[in-house]
Amino acid sequence: MTENIRLAVVVGSVREGRFGPVVAAWFADRARRRPELSVDVVDLADTGLDEAFAERVGLADALVVVTPEYNHSFPGPLKTAIDATSGQLRDKPVGFVAYGGMSGGLRAVEQLRPVLAELHAVGLRDTVSFHGAAGAFDAGGRPREESEKEAAAAVLLDALVWWARTLRRARDEHAVGSPT
Known part of the structure; x- marks a missing residue:
């Protein structure tokens, strides 16, 4: 039996009235x-967007x-948080x-x-992608097209587990940049 994979699900928006927590709760x-x-x-x-974030994702x-x-891109605070990391994301899989x-x-x-590259x-x-997100979920926080989104989440999670195990094993055997 292998050790559990520690998955960090990052809610990338901090705006007031944001919809992210609904989406993140469903995926988590x-x-x-x-x-x-x-x-x-x-x-x-x-x-926060600083060392506390870096520490949490470093454990994952x-x-x-x-x-x-937002404006054809991702939120600025998410970029600030990512920039606060210093090696914590190296050789780790990231899903979206x-x-x-x-x-x-x-x-x-x-x-x-x-x-991230x-x-x-x-x-x-x-x-996993939600078009017209506010209308894509019911009042209980469940996607209206649940079977389609469940299938997409399963594919993402399968890939994430495979990559997490593979990259963990590789980091344990020989981290990039370490002497041979």
């Missing part, structure tokens, strides 16, 4: 159903960033759950990918 619930995952929801509005084996799309208007937040994800994080291809 899906992740908690996986016995191999230990889930930590890291809400930037509560955690994998991340999922829950991000809205995006939400927004017509694009479903996918333009924000495309802006995040090169930022620069930090040597491994951005996953599979993404």
Whole structure:
């Protein structure tokens, strides 16, 4: 039996009236159903954008960033938090759950990918996306197209578990930049 994978689900918006906590709660619930995952929801509005954020993600084996799309990109506070890390994201897989208007937040994800690649994080291809997010969920916080979104979350979580195990093993055997 291998050690549980520590997954940080990052709520990437701090705006008043934000929808991110609804999306993050839904996804974190899906992740908690996986016995191999230990889930930590890291809400930037509560955690802050500095060393506290870096410490929490540093403890994780994998991340999922829950991000809205603001002006064809991701929120500035999320960039500030990512910039506060110093090696904590290196060689860790990062998945994305995006939400927004017509694009479903996918333009924000495309802006995040090169930022995370620069930090040597491994951005996953599979993404969960909610178009017209406020209308995509019912009053109980469940997606209206639940079976489709459940399937997308399962694909993302499968990939995240595989990458987290693979990269953890690689880090344990030989971290990048360490002597051979």
